[in-house]
Amino acid sequence: MAHPSQLGFQDAASPVMEELIHFHDHTLMIVFMISTLILYIITAMVSTKLTNKYILDSQEIEIVWTILPAIILIMIALPSLRILYLMDEINDPHLTIKAMGHQWYWSYEYTDYENLGFDSYMVHTQDLTPGQFRLLETDHRMVVPMESPIRVLVSAEDVLHSWAIPALGIKMDAVPGRLNQTAFIISRPGVYYGQCSEICGANHSFMPIMVEAIPLEHFEAWSSLMLEEA
Structure with missing residues (x-):
């Protein structure tokens, strides 16, 4: 970051x-x-x-x-x-995730799985724990396997948003009624932060993005746990 x-x-x-x-x-x-x-x-x-x-x-x-x-x-x-x-260029992605922008939070749907999706809200300042970053932490992270091609379908439900993560070189507009797509491969494990980069209303600065890259075997365990909770 x-x-x-x-x-x-x-x-x-x-x-x-x-x-x-x-x-x-x-x-x-x-x-x-x-x-x-x-x-x-x-x-x-x-x-x-x-x-x-x-x-x-x-x-x-x-x-x-x-x-x-x-x-x-x-x-x-x-x-x-x-x-x-x-x-x-998007060649044979291993995983496809749909990111939807809302006023003012993001929701993620893992289209390769059934019933695997969640909303991602910003963690408010009073709820932060030591080591967390103000205006950048979310209650649910978008977890992806590292060293795998990931496709993200980006859209919005209400107004224009923009899904942007500087460390990954990604900035894709989220347009209501339109499905844009981007792809990336994360080369090392870690947590990467981004924010909505389109002025979308009063709480524009309060809809951060967190992407966590983990090894494939850990991702499979995480997805199984999420499906069990769903």
């Missing part, structure tokens, strides 16, 4: 988020080089004869400042298109 005064992204917990962080660093380096070049040119124009009309009207310079931006755009576009393709 995020830490106070943190700079940069949360630690990646999925392959897609790792790709997003690499793409961010790649693009940031390009921006840094462009900024350095522009600063050098401005400084040179002020302190040298670079403003000579024969230099500014040079055909070679016009060719360079036309071709160079095109090359830079290609260097940014190709990796971004690759990541967009990876984010949209």
